Structure formats: C-alpha cells, structure tokens
Amino acid sequence: MAEARLRVTACGPLVSYQDRGRFGSMRFGVPASGPMDRLAHAVAQLALGQPAQATAIEVSLGGITLVCDAGEVTCCVAGGGFQVVHAGESAGPWCVRTLRAGDVLSIRPGRWGSWAYLAFCGELACTPWAGSTSTHTTSGLGGGALAAGASIVVHGARVEVAREGALTVPDVALPRQRARVVLGPQTAQFMPDVLAAFLREPFATTSASDRMGMRLAGPRLALRDALSIPSEPIVRGAVQVAGDGVASILLADHQTTGGYPKIATLLSADTDRVAQLRPQMPLNFEAVTPDQAIRLARADAAARQQALAAVACQPGSLADRLLRENLISGVLWGLDQADGAQTPA
Secondary structure (H helix, E strand, O other): OOEEEEEEEEEOOOOEEEOOOOOOOHHHOOOOOOOOOHHHHHHHHHOOOOOOOOOEEEEOOOOEEEEEEEOEEEEEEEEEEEEEEEOOEEEOOOEEEEEEOOOEEEEEEEEEEEEEEEEEOOEEOOOOEOOEOOOEOOOOEOOOEOOOOOEEEEEOOOOOHHHOEEOOOOHHHOOOOEEEEEEOOOHHHEOOOHHHHHHHOOEEEEEEEOOOEEEEEOOOOOEOOOOOOOOEEOOOOEEEEOOOOOEEEEOOOOOOEEOOOEEEEEOHHHHHHHHOOOOOOEEEEEEOOHHHHHHHHHHHHHHHHHHHHHHHOOOOOHHHHHHHOOOOHHHHHHHHHHOOOOOOO
C-alpha cells in the first residue's frame, strides 16, 4: 500500500487533527469537538473524493509549513482565504495540489479567515479516542495537536491529477458579521434593557478566542440574580454571559454543561461563519423566531449541499468536463465522421 510521509517544519498553536466530530458522548461529559468550520472541512475532503467525515489537519492563524519527505499524495486546502505556497508557487486559497518528495507546502494567514483545512487522498495516521480522531485541545485527547518536528503519515496515499486546480469559494463559506440568533433560553435573567442593547449595539471579536469559545467586546449585559441557576446542557453557538456581563460564543470544544445564563443561540450555519472572523472584527446580532430559524436552517442546508455537490464532482479531462456541459458533442461527432466512425462519441 502506498504511503506518503511529511514533516512539519513550522507550526502555530491550535493546529490539530480533526474529523467530523465525536457524537453521542456529551451526556458523559465528552465534548463533540470536530472542525471549527464544518463546511470547509467537508469541502477539503470531497474535493479529493474522500468521505466528508474523514480526518484532516485544522490550521489556525499560526499557519503550518511542511515538507514531503517520501512518497507522493494529492491534498486539498480549504477554509479561510489563506496564502498557500506549494513548491515555491503561489496557489489559490482553496486548491488541490499534489505533493512529491522534496516539495514544501506552506499555509499562512491571508486576506480573511481564521481556520483552514488540509486534507489528503488517503488516511491520516493518528490515534482515535472515543470513536473519533477529533482533538479536544484542552485535554489533548484525540488525534492530537501538531508542532514543529511532527511527522505526518498518509496510508493508502493516492495521486489524483485530474482533481488538481483552484476551487471556487462559495458565498456560504464566507465570514458572517451579522449573526442570526434565537433569543433565550434565559432572557428573563437579564435586566430589562439588556435584550434591546444586545440586538442594537455593535460587538467585536477579541483575541481571547480559542476552539472552546470566543469572548466578545461590547455592551455590558447586566444580569439579575442569575448566577445561582443550576448547570444545564449547552450547545455549540450558545451566547453565554458571565457575571461580569461579558458575552462569549461557545464553539467546537465547548463544555457540555454550564451555569451561566444564555441570552441567545446562533443558527448552526452562522456559528461556522462567525468562527472564521478574526479578532477586532465587528459583529452584530439579529433575532429570528424559532419558526424562522427552521426555515433559514433548511435554506442554508440546501445551499451548503449544493456547494458540496459541486466540489465533489471530479473534474476529469478537459473533454470530459466539456461533454458534461454538452458543449462539444457536435465537434466530436464531426471529427468521428471525418475518421469514418459510424456512431457519435
């Protein structure tokens, strides 16, 4: 079985192995983890013909540089608008490239976005925990974090030349600075004017962010006597407010229970797009009803599915792509007739 070996020469913090996530264990106190941007993670896999849930390397703003020591393997980068340099050549932020022995691949922050995903044609060698290779960064459990000097092994490495090239970044993958939320469940635990301020006043992302959550700068959301509420299950995208009145958005590695009041919860698709915001970027909240949230979620799911279906279509040769669009069938028919063929191509 073919194998590719790569070595990390430079690496920022919070770079880790992530598959689709660890499901069904939150009732045991085990966070789901998984990618901060689930759409981009799936794109990176499907562009290679890989299962959407397969393991990839999640790259933070600290970036990563690696060298291919042995073998060859096709890879894909998707996520934020990062700078991708392969073998000394600049590539698009979303692209499919083939690494060969001696090649250097660098992924660094570009024009936008906080997270990128590096997937490979093959299976990344890393240790699963509780049925998933997703890394819970606080505990280190899962596939694990990467650092300079780390070795990356791809089992069953494949080269897919037909898939190489730039990928189009769909609108549904871009950061969102106006997040849609359903208010609650503890709106009654805030002072009377807080809800209006939450929806009216601007917030901003801060550098106090990691895979667990994102602390916001903005108006102080004054609480009633709410810090004595019992701990309860919490979900990704919840906007919880600590005793100092500061709001935080819970993200992929969020704890499974919490006792701080939650003023709102982001729509799932918006959670991924807000996670791509960089520190000091403005963020506003827009309230929708539960019924509206369901309709919006279905529309977002359809748009995401369309984007994933488009990237999953293997490019193939130029003739194959043109034939799928039914652009040159007549030309090929004419050429066949000239060669004496009796049936159309």
